[in-house]
Amino acid sequence: MTAILDAFADHVVIVGSGLAGLVTALTLAPQPVVIVTRAALGGETSSAWAQGGIAACLGADDSVDLHLTDTIAAGDGLCDPQVAAGIIAEAPDVVAALEGAGVRFDRNAAGELLFGLEAAHSRRRIVHAAGDGSGAAIVDALVRVVLNTPSIKVFDRSDVRALLTDGPSITGLVMAKGGGTAVIRTSRVVLATGGIGGLFDATTNPVSNFGQGIALAARAGATLADMEFVQFHPTGLDSPRRPLALVSEAVRGEGAILVNDRGDRFMSGIDGAELAPRDVVARAVSAELSCGKRVFLDARRALGDRFGSRFPTIHRLCREAGIDPARQLIPVRPAAHYHMGGVATDRNGSSSVSGLWVVGEAASTGLHGANRLASNSLLEAAVMGMRAARDVRGTGPLRVTPVVSVLPPPVDISATRSIVSRHLGVLRNGGALHGAIAALLPLVEADGSSADPAIVGLLIAVFAMLRTETRGAHARTDFPLKLAVAERQTKTLAAAIEIARNATHSLARSA
Missing domain, CATH: 1.20.58.100 (Fumarate reductase/succinate dehydrogenase flavoprotein-like, C-terminal domain)
Known part of the structure; x- marks a missing residue:
């Protein structure tokens, strides 16, 4: 039997609980909001697994123009410069808002933010927390705030199976909940469902992330953009573990190099070497593997005994795989990591379907172009979550009567x-x-x-x-x-x- 959850009729419904979904919900407060999430709140999200941090041009030697130049170069001609400039310019507001929510970014003894360096960035501008545990630190802090916000109702372990529409407009959604079927009547849905990495055997994403939001929006008639652009992280930890553990390119930012099983540093003749854009490095690694070679990340000289303190999460993952990264080579291979494509949206996250907003990795805003610049993703998730919330706040609920379909x-x-x-x-x-x-x-x-x-x-x-x-x-x-x-x-x-x-x-x- 299908339950119609009339107590939540006309609420804004957010599907997903990564950074983009949590920020959207908190920005909408105290407006009533429902979060529907397939796992526990904040669980099984790529946001929580992000190691590097947030790209933010806050250093004395940095600027929006420099950050924009790096973003456009990495995007290989397909970034929307105006969209990119606008999102990058909001980085200080994002960092301040997250700190206000309880996130503790890493700082030096003088209280100044510490900045990491990642591939294709011309400056050290990656703001991080808990070393390489940035995503978890950010998501954990926001989850605590959400759970203490009375205007937000959470349906966890609930799976949205379909969006309901009347012509080109949203009228509700149908979900599997507690062994049954439930429908929420609403004219305003925000999809924040994450990426598509689970479609690949080798991925650094939660294996259940297959592009749920894209499928939901596509069935509802939304326009999709840039679907061909799937970013493969060059350095997934090559082990039987699924998903593959990620060895952040921040390790290369600290001086680690890539070598094959013959000891050749095959990136040395390529512009940018190990810190070239991810697509360049991933193709080079793939070329080595296709010739029957193995590829390793060598952090012994660059980090040595400092590896564990600078990258505690990666250190633990390596040790679980039987590798001491301070003294041994780390075997790596490319893994599906981030999707630049998704549901086409405007600058406020609105899709071509009336009443449907899409934020985070499920959306295609024009920021990333053909290749995402490292750590621009968490920045985009937070900025677009805030923007979508403000846009939703400017709309009123429409009385809708959804045609209830059979639960897929x-x-x-x-x-x-x-x-x-x-x-x-x-x-x-x-x-x-x-x-x-x-x-x-x-x-x-x-x-x-x-x-x-x-x-x-x-x-x-x-x-x-x-x-x-x-x-x-x-x-x-x-x-x-x-x-x-x-x-x-x-x-x-x-x-x-x-x-x-x-x-x-x-x-x-x-x-």
Whole structure:
């Protein structure tokens, strides 16, 4: 039986409880808000696993212009400069707001913020907390505040399965809760569901993160953007653990180098060396692995016995894998880490569907372009959470009567994960992309338990097939050069499915 939760009718509903969702809820207070989260509040979120911190141009030698220049360079021609400049300029407000919420950023004995250096940054500007435990420290602090905010109701361990719409407008959502089905009538939903890393076998993200928000929004008719751009972190800890433990590039920022099993420092001749943009480093590491070599991060000379105090989380993860990073090489491999694409939004997080906002990694704002600059993600999550909340606050609830649908089945990622891992990795080509489309389209059209993950995988494959160049995190071995003009791609799910069908039919005819 379906329960209609009328006690929460007309509330703003936030789906997800990472940094973006928590900030949105707190900024809306004291307006009544419901947070629906699949795990415990703040749990199974990439935000809580973030090691580096928040990119913020707060140093005496830094500026918005310098931070913007680095962001645009990393984005490889596809950043929206105005969007990027606006988000970067709000970094001081974000740091102040988080400190006001109880986050304790690392400072020196004089009380000055300590800044870390990460790849493709021209300045030390990464504000961190608890060494390499920034994400957990930030999320833990915000969770405590949320739990003490009377205007916020939390439904944890509840899984949103569908958005309800009337034409182009949101009318509610349906979720699995406590073994049953529940519906909340609302005309205002904020998706803060995180990324897509769980679609890949090798990922640093929670394995359950398959792009739920993208699938929900796509089914509701939202426009998607930049779906082909999946950032692979070059240095996932190569071990049987799933998800892979992350070895933050802040370790390279402290001087660690990459070597292969022959002792060659293969990044030495590349501009930026180990601190080149992530797409460059990930491709170089992949090239070594494809030749049958192994790749290691060597922090022995740069950090040595200081490794444990500077990077306590990574030190613990290495020791769990039987590695002493102060004295041994750390085996690494690329792993799906961050998705630059997602639901297309405006500067306030509003999507093309009336009443639907999307914030954090599930959104595509134009900040990241073809490749995210390290630690811009937590900055974007906080800024866009605040902006979306202010935008939502300027709207009023609409009386809606949702058409209650049958609860969709629980999601099964396994079939999609094998296809995506095989065909949509660091290095792509036309044959693999067509293979992915041919395998994923039937899963989408069957509309069973594999459909939602397959929708996200199919969108990535279609967008990647249409981008016949190598740009940023999208590398095609059959199109190794960049096109003269850089253009962002946008599509709806319906358009992507039609493209996929045509591509499949074309291959069948040619065969």
